[in-house]
Amino acid sequence: MIMNQSFSSLLGHKSKLFTSVVVVGMLAGCGGSDKKPTVQPEPEPNPAPVKPAKDHSGLTPLTASEIISGEHLAGGAVTSFIFNSEAFEQRALAVAGNFSQDANFTAGDHIFRTPHDGMGPLMNAASCQGCHLKDGRGVVPASPVEAMRSMFLRIGDSQGNPDPVYGGQLQTFAVQSFTTSDRDAGLPKAQGSINGDELYGEAFAFIKYETINGQYADGESYQLRKPTYYVKDLSFGEFNGDVRLSPRVTPSVFGAGLLEVIKADTIVALADPDDSNNDGISGRAVFVNETMTGEQKLGRFGYKSTNPTVLQQSAGAYRGDMGITNSLFKQEPCTELQVACLSVAEQETTVGEDIDITDRELALVEFYTRVLAVPARRGFDTTTEQWQADVTAGRTLFFNSGCVDCHTPRHVTGEAPGSLLGEVMLSTLLPDAEPLDYLANQTIYPYTDLLLHDMGGSCKITRELADGASCTSGNSCMYVQRCEGLADDRPEGQADGREWKTPALWGLGLVKTVNPKATFLHDGRARTIAEAILWHGGEASNSQKAFVNLSKVERDQLLSFLNSL
């Protein structure tokens, strides 16, 4: 309560400055067709007076040349200034200053990082934090013999259906890996669960990387690591004959509450499904079912925009990743054909209609996730209000290379209603939750359009023995997925096998501060930000080429900019 007052004064001050921003230089709109880096043209002498353009949010468009006041406040009022290894797990300042909201955050944090009773029987991790490491990204296994702990493979068929036996994702572990000192006890075992009397993780996936050599236009060489995905030790027998796999590294979670309340119509305004402006970029907005209301809402979460809200994404992860049933998803993470899974589930204390996590606990986790703050930009001197020169130059390159055509820098949030589950009190849940005002009407800089884009590529799945020889069945006959480019070739929801939702870039430069082992892109193949850019294809091909054509100095400037996010 005490904080709210000072907040409104802070924000009042900020908004005044926003409106007083003087527009200089040309009013470059997003989505120009020329993706090559260009020199900013000199303004025409005595230009004809033009009505100032508005961007999708109704604001004066950002330009490549000028950084406006407030750009360092990536999350608006929900920005934090802590840049150490805990940078991604900070509460919104308005929460810190309100003892009862602070208590909800603390409780939500506890639940987020603590294993929950009733987990499993099949699962990928024991707690949210077990994958969203320090609320940041997961990691790829250090070697092919190490099990995936904060990444997994989604599974299905070419039509987007789940596998009839394995469902929609491969759970690497059975619950005993987390309830005993023997981490290996629940790892998959070929045919191990097929008789229904013993339960093991579903299958063991591992990665082998092959080095790809490439060259920037200036002759400097680079190396990328191209993944091949192998799946062995199928505990419940063979996959469906038309199997599709999609590897996913856990993304970070902070800022999700802001992304959730960006006005949907402003996102839709950015979509160009038929590429009517002929810029080679055809972002698609998709509408998905909100489980609790049955309404169709803009998809915002998941690598393929399959979920509309933080709540639904969290509830889905509880069920699918941890085996914690909840009021949104009441089924244990077993398919009807997984008898061993179902019978272990029957031994949980909460079975059938009894769910594992209460609505109040789920609402606490939802609240925690929604109010996690976004780190402020670095490279900005708050005393002199000056940006580092390389960051400024890099920003210009980012704009002029067309990166902003998908990684839309700025959005404005709309209203931020309270949880659909209700208002969390210390021991109860009351109906009609109060809105979270500090998330509402914020100008934020997530660098995403939240749209689906065709990123190019294709995949092929084969069956191979360890020595690479072809095979058709048997315990040692692995499934092997090789892809060109970023495609996973697995349709999901309304996204096809080449489409991915543009991820937010805020916090990018702190990813390795939070977790030195973290890597980039949906499957963590990119060891550096530069590698991540180089992997871009499909609709991003022109921007990727622009990057390759930059000089060494310019590339470093661009990376300085990205590291300041």
Add this chain to the structure above:
Amino acid sequence: MSVKKLAIASLVAAVLTGCNGDDGDNGIAGLDGLKGADGANGVSTFVKRQDVLTTNANIAYAVYSDSLITAQNLRDDLAALVANPTEQTFAQAKDAWLASREPYGQTEVYRFRSGPIDALKEDGTIGVEGDGKEGRINAWPLAEAIIDYVAPAVNGSAQGDVVISGSIITNAADYPTINKDTIADMFEHGEDEANVTTGYHAIEFLLWGQDLNLDATTGDGGTRDASGGQRPVTDYSMTACTSGTGTPADVSVCTRRGQYLLAAADLLIEDLAAVTTAWEPGVEGNHYANFVAGGDESLGLMLGGMGRLSFGELAGERINIALTTNSQEDEHSCFSDNTHRDIFLNAKGVQNSYLGRYVRVDGEVIEGASLHDLLVVEKNHELANDLRGALEKTMASAAVIDTKAKTGVPFDNLIQQSVSQPNVVAVIAALVKQTDQIELAAQVLNVETADLRDDTDQDI
């Protein structure tokens, strides 16, 4: 820690002794008390804001010093246990652990205020939240499965993610040496915060072992008994080593368990020493000096720490989650069943901060200018009295569960339905009420309870 340093702390505090906030209406003695609101009528209630900060800093130094001293005593008793594992040395080691928790519990009010416990960097300067060693000192729930053997399916979870094969103690191949660097490296291993391998609770687990009482959540419908963990002293035996009663183990396992115990104590002492040094009075530019000179910003953080500990940390995470989940794993000191002391002492720490008074382990009283005095001086007699009353009510409620635990019904029994949940609920309610009063105090004193420094620095 030298006797001289402690003496200085006491001296500083002694100078400030003797303030009392009775206004003659609602104060300590009620209408029988002397009018003393402004110090003008003969009763010394006049204090300045900086006096309150000084007392608060003096208490910080004293209570962290006590934590360090008792941790060193604990280390001695652990060494005695490892050298000669008998029922007697085992009991002494457990007593030393319990004794070490008494001052530490009262330090926790110094959290959530960007102080040394949360923000002290390796170089001794104060950084930001998360730079400090609080997690390494006192994090819970513990990842017991990474440390030592656990029984399967206890309370559904053994904590900690699957990181290593076996446990550190049993896996000599991957962890040939166990010292404080080993266990510090494994803390939050793989950046997973569930991987807690150090601090008070690691020592607690290695002394008591898992509390394998019946748990309502296992569905057997039983009532927990009143005992804590049942680790046998033979887990440290050099002649008949076990890993749990009736489970023989190679003597190397007991050796390594002893090494782990001492390594955890060594690391704890190192971390506590750093925090204590940061609060040492009379050192130019250290946290003590900066805090005392910090004016209203410091006062706000002090109240913020009191409020955030009262509500979010204590009422919410430490009591309410254990209560609503009826889970021993969510109980703070679950191995030793000492959670009633954690609760009592955390609450006591808040009261200490308000009254400007702390009783040291050796009985010496550190006392000085208090927030209570300040509120009275600044003409908020009624609020001063309400807040004092709210804190007393909390302490009275906490005393009930403390007494029940000491007389045979520990916290993990109290949280069970149909036992004594009302006693636990009463503590939560009192803590919530006192937080409201703390918030009001921050309002009338016109101070910010959250750290806005980074944000307000900027001309946004």
